[in-house]
Every structure is written in structure tokens, then in C-alpha cells.
Amino acid sequence: MKALLILGLALLLAAGVWWTGKRNAGPNADFAEKLYRAGVLNAAGRDELLRRMQHNELKYERTDPLTQNSQEVFGTTRASVLNFCAEAFQAESAYRMPDVASSDLFIAGQAPDSEESRAARQEFAQELKRFGGDTSALVRYRFDQQPARCKIEQAIPAEDSLPPGGWTIYPPLSIAPTGGQHWISERRSVWGKTRTRTARDLQAVGLLDAAAYRELQQGLQRGTLFNEMQVCQRAADLMQRPETFAQGFAEQQQWLQKLERAGLLSAAQRRRLTRETRPNQLKSPFDVVGYCEHGRIVDLRAVEQAPQQLYPALFRQAQALLPALHYTDLHVTTGLKDEGLALLSQTVTISFRAEGRRYANTFVHSYRRRDGSDPNPEADPGPSEEFHQSLNRWLADRNSPLRLYQAHTPDAQSVYGSERLGLLAMTAAQRRLWGTNGYFLSQESHDNRFSSAGVEQLLATYQALGLFAHLSPAEIARGRRDALAGQKASFAEILLCFPRMLYVSDGETANPPYPYAALARELAAMSRGGFAPTQVQDGFGPDYPTTATVPFGFTLGGQRYRAQLAVKSDWMDPKATELINRALQEQHAAGQFYDCADGEGLIFLTPRQYEALHQAQPDLFETPRDDTGEPAF
Structure with a gap:
């Protein structure tokens, strides 16, 4: 009681x-x-x-x-x-x-990429082998081992069909850690079934x-x-x-006035846009593109998606925005490139002739499985963000202040969207009026130094300085062709068109096997004989180390150089390159490695080459930025 x-x-x-x-x-x-x-x-x-x-x-x-x-x-x-x-x-x-460790899980047998997830990934790889690589079977098995809360969804009838989840090159077990609050009824789905x-x-x-x-x-x-x-x-x-319309409408009117003063909107189009703004529903910046004097919105659903039809249609739209553009001999060709794992990339090359010069640009359009099938057949890939680069190279060749931009709006397929595409020709000053949202507007360089003539002059300078001395005539020819294709925004981008010219890394490349030996080989290959180490020792080994440090060493000029390098996840220890440069200085080598490309690149230069480039192209050793203040590559 x-x-x-x-x-x-x-x-x-x-x-x-x-x-x-x-x-x-x-x-x-x-x-x-x-x-x-x-x-x-x-x-x-x-x-x-x-x-x-x-x-x-x-x-x-x-x-x-x-x-x-x-x-x-x-x-x-x-x-x-x-x-x-x-x-x-x-x-x-x-x-x-389910209680699955949070990480991107690689296909069975592939080495894990960080020390922290090594045990979990090795366990996953072994389990996946038990199921013959069948990730669906492994998912079902793991769900059977989970507590009741992980099986709530299975008990809820599907009132709505689950939408396509897209595709991934990784198995579908990359799941965030558990620990969310239980605030939703167990009769309600969270996967979309209700x-x-x-x-x-x-x-x-x-x-x-x-x-x-x-x-x-x-x-x-x-x-x-x-x-x-x-x-x-x-x-x-x-x-x-x-609740926010009144304030938003006033702010948008101020913005539209700025667009009008900058020549992007006519007074008539601004009045029309205001008249067509529905109560409580502001026009999005993407919609505003369609009202601009040199802008338009293309309904991609009404355009054949095959590259041979898609890109010529977009070129016709671009020509309407760039009246001076009179191109001929437009060709669109496709190819396949091995991307490793189970994927091939479908490349597209667009070439055309304008004002006596042939322009060409090659880019990735979509992906294919090795058997040639589409990994995501229910979704069109949409136009590549790079299809218009040769058009912007043509504008740079004319010393034009304009560039052609792509505008995107999200849809069911992606954050960029593949149902509608905006095209807008504008100057750098006009571009700044649209904010810095990279998902909305593409980033373009307005630096006319990288016109075709400018690139030709740069290549002549590099050759005269001896930067191409270690390259074959065929490699130089291919690099020249790539440097003149599309649009380049920095000196580093031009040098990267040539093999063994720059070493670029974000630092997260300490992955087995023997990453420091690989670094030494790459730097030696690009040093034009200036760095030729022997007896390279890489204590990192064929798998992830279990020690806090690993030995690294090499012999140069008969002298042994050694350093203990820190092991910290997949980060390379910068002491490795510091040791290499110290050895080069002590051996009175012809040159050394200099930081470039925003600190993520290395280039081998003699003192004379460094002095000439640093004086004429200081941007190479600094952070190249576009007109929005963002890194240009």
C-alpha cells in the first residue's frame, strides 16, 4: 500500500x-x-x-x-x-x-589510413572477407548483433518508397557514432518511409x-x-x-539596386523582378541570374544529356551571352581514364576554333564501372564545372575583363543541382556583389597574365632557366599542350602540367608502405640530378608503425644523414624535407627545395633560378587567390 x-x-x-x-x-x-x-x-x-x-x-x-x-x-x-x-x-x-566505429571503411584488404582506426578497419576487412566481399550480407549480420533500438526501422512498414541513396566507392558501413536523443515515436521512420x-x-x-x-x-x-x-x-x-519576409525584402531591394548600378540588371528587369516576387517568398540569387542582362538559366531537363549533345547546347547559350564569340569547328569527344579501385572516369574533350586559334579542354564528365555500366543510372551527372574553361581562356586572350560563370541551385541529386544551370558573364567587380558561396557561383580567375600568349611567354622563360632540363621532348610537348588547355589561374597550375616539376601534398600522405622513401624518390626525380640519395632508410615500414617515432636516413656525397620522425596519424613529419635541404646545403649542391603553392608544394631551384622566379613571379611562393579572396586552386 x-x-x-x-x-x-x-x-x-x-x-x-x-x-x-x-x-x-x-x-x-x-x-x-x-x-x-x-x-x-x-x-x-x-x-x-x-x-x-x-x-x-x-x-x-x-x-x-x-x-x-x-x-x-x-x-x-x-x-x-x-x-x-x-x-x-x-x-x-x-x-x-548501429554501434559501428565512425570512419570511412575501405574495401577488403586495403590498408587503413590512420593509426587510430587501424584495429577497427582490420577487423572490418576480416569480417568482409568472411562474407566474400558482400557488404549487404555483412550489414545484415551486424544488424542482427545490434541492440533493439537499432532494429526500430526494420519494424516500421514502408508507406513511401525509399529514395535512391546514390552510390559510393566505399562499403555502406561508414556510420556516425551513436548517442542521439530518443525523442521520436517508434512508429515513425527516420529513413523516409513515413x-x-x-x-x-x-x-x-x-x-x-x-x-x-x-x-x-x-x-x-x-x-x-x-x-x-x-x-x-x-x-x-x-x-x-x-516572419522574415519584410526584412529580407528590404535587404534584397538594396542588393538589387547595387546590381543595377553595376550594370548587371537593367531598371526594367529590376522592376519586373520586384513585380514577380510573390508574397512571403523572395527570389533566390539563382533566380536573379535569369533577370540579368548577360545571364540566363538553362533547363537541363530539356537538353539531351549525352556529352555530344549537352555541351554544344551550352556553348550556344554561352554565345548568346558573349556576342563577340564566333566559334567554328566545335568537337566533343569522350574517353575513359582508370581511376583505380572499381571506377573509370569518363573524360570529355571540347575543342573549337575562334579568331584563328584552336582552344581545347579535357575534364571529367562522369564515372563508369569497369564493366562500362553507370554506377548511378537514375541520376544525370550534369555539366562539368570545367566545360567553360576554354571560353574563359578565349576571354583572357582578348584581354577582356569578363569571365563566364556557372550558377548552381541544389536539387534532389546534389548540392550543385543537375536540373537547372545558370550562366552569367561579368567582371571581377560585378562578381563580388554575389557573395562568396562557392556552391552557388563558380570561382574564376580574372588574371589576364595567363592568356595563351602569356602562358607561351612563361614556358619560354621556364625553358630558358633550365627548369625543363630533365624532361624529354615528348614530355615538354604534352605539358605545353596541357598548359594551353582550359584556363589556368596560377604559376603553380602551369608548372603542374609538366611531370616531375612540383611536389604537391596536403601533408596527409604518411600511409604505408614506406612513405618517406617514396618522398625521397619523388624529390630526387624532380631535382635534375641535384639530389641523388643512396641507401635510403624508411623506418615507417610496410604497415603503420606502433612506435612514437621512426628513423629516416640516406647517404649523400658519402655522408650519412639521419633523423627521428614523429608518427602522428597520417601526417608527414616536415623534418624529412628539412633533413634533405640540410644535406643539400652541407654538400654544396646546385640547388635546394623551396616551398611553393601555398606551402603545400616543393620545387627544386638553383639560387639563380630562385632569384629570377621570386622577382618575376612572387605569387608562386605565396598563396594565389582569386577575386573572392579564396585560394585559386
Whole structure:
């Protein structure tokens, strides 16, 4: 009897706490109970939502589409409640995930790339071998070993078909660590199996108005919303529009005036854009591209996607934006390049003639499996971001201030989008008015020093300085052709067209086998005989070391040079190159290795070569940046 009395008091206390939170949360507190009764939130999710309402912790982020700066807006509104639902679904995804270590898992037998994940990856590789490389079978096996929370999704009937998940060259076991909050009902999917019902329930509880619900349904029908979290996030974005529209509209009008003063928009087009802006729905920067004097939006769904049809169609669109462009003899050819693992890249070469010069550019268009099949047949790859580089080289050859830019808008297939493409011709000053969002607008160099004539002059200078002395005539010819193809934005990019000219690395290359011996070989090959080590010792070995340091050494000029190098994940110890340069100095070698390409490259130069290049091309030894302030490559 006493136990029952204590239990009753506890239940009354819990109910009192819940009611106090509900009362203090204000008039929107009913949303928490309605979401619970609709089977969206569980009891813990309802209570957390009430707690945040009570403490004014609900918020949503208002993001400037140009600067990408976000401002938190606090308060209990329908938008902030929906934002909480999105957070709850995201946390639930982590809660329901299996207990698999967080890392990119390589195909069976391939060496792991960091010390921290070595044991986990070796265990994974052994398990995968047990299943004959069948990752699906291994997934099923691992799920069978998981606790009940990891099997919630399997028990939920699929009301919606799961959207295509794309493809990856890695097995589907690269999963984030568990530990998410359990705030979602176990009758609700987080993988997308109940996303249509979720949208319907959000409207039923009063969180969506009719207009927002219609737009949400359109997104579901188009396949741009993959799961319940995305449904809630999109709903939050739609419902915050009325609350932020007035401020956003005023800011956009100021921005449009800047575009007009810069010559991107005509007064008539600005008035038309304002007239066609719907209530509570601002035009996106991508949509604005279509109103610009030298801009247009191409519906890629109406264009044949085969490269031989796609790129000529885009060239015709570009010609309309660049009236001085009169090209002839346009050719589009394709090829395949081995990328290792199980993939081949489909390359495209676009060549054309303009003003007496032939322009050509080769780039990756898509990927193919080794058997020739498309790894993602349900999605078109869309145009390459590099297809227009030769057009920009042509503009540089004319000493034009203009460059052709690509504008992107996300869709169901990617963050760049492959359904619509924007093209916009503008100057560097005009480009700065569009912000720095790299996903939206491509980055282009306006440096006319890298015109065709400029590159020819640079190559003559490099040859006269003796930088190509270790290259064969065929290698020089291929490098020259590559340097004159497409658009180059820096001296380093031009030198990288030639083999054994620059050593470029981000530093994360300490992977077996024997990475320091490989470094010594590469530096020796590009030193034009200046660095010729023998008896190279690389204590890193054929696998990852278990010691804190490893020995590295070599013999040069009859003298032995040694250093103990630190082992730190996959980071190369810079003491290796410091030892090499010290040896070169002590042996009075013809030259040494100098830092270049933003500190990620090395180039071997004699003192005379270094002095000449540093004086004429200081950018080679500094960080080359484009007109937005970002690194140019």
C-alpha cells in the first residue's frame, strides 16, 4: 500500500511538472501535446519541447543567401517548433544507428589510413572477407548483433518508397557514432518511409498553413525531400518566411539596386523582378541570374544529356551571352581514364576554333564501372564545372575583363543541382556583389597574365632557366599542350602540367608502405640530378608503425644523414624535407627545395633560378587567390 501511495505521488508530481511547463510555454504549448498524440514525438520528445518553450530556448536560423551568415531568432513560433522536430529526427537517426566505429571503411584488404582506426578497419576487412566481399550480407549480420533500438526501422512498414541513396566507392558501413536523443515515436521512420504522412501530420496539428503544405507536397512529389528530417526542416524554412519576409525584402531591394548600378540588371528587369516576387517568398540569387542582362538559366531537363549533345547546347547559350564569340569547328569527344579501385572516369574533350586559334579542354564528365555500366543510372551527372574553361581562356586572350560563370541551385541529386544551370558573364567587380558561396557561383580567375600568349611567354622563360632540363621532348610537348588547355589561374597550375616539376601534398600522405622513401624518390626525380640519395632508410615500414617515432636516413656525397620522425596519424613529419635541404646545403649542391603553392608544394631551384622566379613571379611562393579572396586552386 505504501509503495502504491509513493507511485501515485510520483505520477502526480510528474504530471504537475508537465502541466507547469505547458502553462509557462505560452499559447503554442499545445503543439507539443498534438505532436505526441499524432505519433511524431514520443513522451520524452514532448517534454523536451515543452522545456525549451518554457525557457525560451526554441529558435530557428535566418540565413543570408549571399553572405551565408546566420542569425539565431529565439521564440516559440511554428517555425521554431518545426525546427525542433527536424533536430529531433536528426538525433533519432543517430540513436537508431548501429554501434559501428565512425570512419570511412575501405574495401577488403586495403590498408587503413590512420593509426587510430587501424584495429577497427582490420577487423572490418576480416569480417568482409568472411562474407566474400558482400557488404549487404555483412550489414545484415551486424544488424542482427545490434541492440533493439537499432532494429526500430526494420519494424516500421514502408508507406513511401525509399529514395535512391546514390552510390559510393566505399562499403555502406561508414556510420556516425551513436548517442542521439530518443525523442521520436517508434512508429515513425527516420529513413523516409513515413515522410508523406509526416508532412500531412504537421499540417493536421496546425504547424503548416495551406500554402506551405502545398509547397511541401510538391517537394515530396519531385523527390527533393528524402526523409522526415528534411520534411521538417523544409517546413520550418517555409513557415519562417512570413516572419522574415519584410526584412529580407528590404535587404534584397538594396542588393538589387547595387546590381543595377553595376550594370548587371537593367531598371526594367529590376522592376519586373520586384513585380514577380510573390508574397512571403523572395527570389533566390539563382533566380536573379535569369533577370540579368548577360545571364540566363538553362533547363537541363530539356537538353539531351549525352556529352555530344549537352555541351554544344551550352556553348550556344554561352554565345548568346558573349556576342563577340564566333566559334567554328566545335568537337566533343569522350574517353575513359582508370581511376583505380572499381571506377573509370569518363573524360570529355571540347575543342573549337575562334579568331584563328584552336582552344581545347579535357575534364571529367562522369564515372563508369569497369564493366562500362553507370554506377548511378537514375541520376544525370550534369555539366562539368570545367566545360567553360576554354571560353574563359578565349576571354583572357582578348584581354577582356569578363569571365563566364556557372550558377548552381541544389536539387534532389546534389548540392550543385543537375536540373537547372545558370550562366552569367561579368567582371571581377560585378562578381563580388554575389557573395562568396562557392556552391552557388563558380570561382574564376580574372588574371589576364595567363592568356595563351602569356602562358607561351612563361614556358619560354621556364625553358630558358633550365627548369625543363630533365624532361624529354615528348614530355615538354604534352605539358605545353596541357598548359594551353582550359584556363589556368596560377604559376603553380602551369608548372603542374609538366611531370616531375612540383611536389604537391596536403601533408596527409604518411600511409604505408614506406612513405618517406617514396618522398625521397619523388624529390630526387624532380631535382635534375641535384639530389641523388643512396641507401635510403624508411623506418615507417610496410604497415603503420606502433612506435612514437621512426628513423629516416640516406647517404649523400658519402655522408650519412639521419633523423627521428614523429608518427602522428597520417601526417608527414616536415623534418624529412628539412633533413634533405640540410644535406643539400652541407654538400654544396646546385640547388635546394623551396616551398611553393601555398606551402603545400616543393620545387627544386638553383639560387639563380630562385632569384629570377621570386622577382618575376612572387605569387608562386605565396598563396594565389582569386577575386573572392579564396585560394585559386
